[in-house]
Amino acid sequence: MEENAIRPSEYREINRKLHDEDIEDLMSKRDEFIYIDCPTCSESKERELFNKKGFRFVECNCCKTIFINPRPSVEMLTEFYANSRSMKYWNEVIFPQTENNRKNLIVKKRADRIIDLCNKYNNDLERIVDVGAGFGTFCEVIKDENIFKEVIAVEPSDPLAKTCLQKNIKTFNMPIEDVSIFNISVMTCFEVIEHLFDPNDFLRGCHNKLNLGGLLFITTPNIEGFEMSMLMTLPEESYTPNLGGPDHLNYFSPSSLTKLLENNKFEVLEILTPGELDVDIVRQKFESEEYDFSQVPIIKNILMEYKTLGVKFQQFLADNKLSSHMWAVARKY
Numbered sequence: 001m002e003e004n005a006i007r008p009s010e011y012r013e014i015n016r017k018l019h020d021e022d023i024e025d026l027m028s029k030r031d032e033f034i035y036i037d038c039p040t041c042s043e044s045k046e047r048e049l050f051n052k053k054g055f056r057f058v059e060c061n062c063c064k065t066i067f068i069n070p071r072p073s074v075e076m077l078t079e080f081y082a083n084s085r086s087m088k089y090w091n092e093v094i095f096p097q098t099e100n101n102r103k104n105l106i107v108k109k110r111a112d113r114i115i116d117l118c119n120k121y122n123n124d125l126e127r128i129v130d131v132g133a134g135f136g137t138f139c140e141v142i143k144d145e146n147i148f149k150e151v152i153a154v155e156p157s158d159p160l161a162k163t164c165l166q167k168n169i170k171t172f173n174m175p176i177e178d179v180s181i182f183n184i185s186v187m188t189c190f191e192v193i194e195h196l197f198d199p200n201d202f203l204r205g206c207h208n209k210l211n212l213g214g215l216l217f218i219t220t221p222n223i224e225g226f227e228m229s230m231l232m233t234l235p236e237e238s239y240t241p242n243l244g245g246p247d248h249l250n251y252f253s254p255s256s257l258t259k260l261l262e263n264n265k266f267e268v269l270e271i272l273t274p275g276e277l278d279v280d281i282v283r284q285k286f287e288s289e290e291y292d293f294s295q296v297p298i299i300k301n302i303l304m305e306y307k308t309l310g311v312k313f314q315q316f317l318a319d320n321k322l323s324s325h326m327w328a329v330a331r332k333y
């Protein structure tokens with residue numbers, strides 16, 4: 001898969017400028033950002049890794065979680081997302097224009113994987129709740145599959161919740177912590193946890209609502225994956241939306257995500273990295289001359305021979321927990 005199918009480059013350019021303006025607004029309040037201990041293990045000792053657009057990236061000395069510290073408060077993040085020009089552009093232009101591709105290239109595979117894993121772990125298929133449902137695309141697809149008796153969206157953002165409702169999906173327009181439904185067999189949280197001020201609060205909320213033995217699926221970037229590892233070596237001014245604040249505040253690896261889930265009374269059944277975009281994203285950075293691979297021609301050859309070597313290399317990454325898109329399958333105990 002190529003990135004342009006889901007994020008066309010002309011839109012990315014416009015979005016980048018809008019996002020820079022959003023960040024500029026937020027940075028006027030940088031003095032009010034809050035210092036936190038490690039969001040995975042609460043360790044207070046950390047080391048600074050790098051800065052990006054005014055955000056300071058650190059690594060926990062203990063569990064190696066990478067996170068932005070200090071970070072905007074929950075209120076600042078809420079305000080940021082409510083007023084963000086970039087978010088508005090995503091909602092009004094990029095998402096509607098790419099929804100079909102997303103559905104076919106990402107969401108259908110996602111739904112099939114969820115169904116396979118539920119069958120594998122013998123989970124009951126009564127009620128599935130998608131937390132952070134966004135445009136409701138996943139809910140729509142999983143509803144069409146007719147496997148679960150009830151499909152529910154939980155979406156705190158007003159305009160997105162409205163979109164879910166328009167798709168005839170039962171929707172709760174609030175954070176999961178405030179939702180008054182229990183008896184949930186399966187919970188899915190696609191690309192949510194990296195955005196949160198406090199992932200532990202969120203997981204406690206999920207744990208509270210999920211049936212004993214119920215399955216929780218989390219997807220998030222894998223900071224030890226090929227794309228993320230390569231992006232970390234780029235200069236501070238490079239545009240790397242997957243690695244940047246305030247959208248992505250927490251960066252996990254297979255081991256730190258396992259630790260976070262275990263700390264919140266989930267048994268981790270599997271970690272997968274089925275990502276498909278590492279090679280294409282790094283290749284584009286090479287093409288835009290942000291990387292100089294002249295000292296390592298083998299990397300250049302793999303990336304540039306995308307249709308043959310690149311595709312195989314991507315499969316190698318996915319098979320060996322080295323892709324930057326990670327799934328955790330966990331069971332509440």
Ligand SMILES: [Zn+2]
Nearest residue numbers: 038041060063
């Ligand atoms: Zn830690």
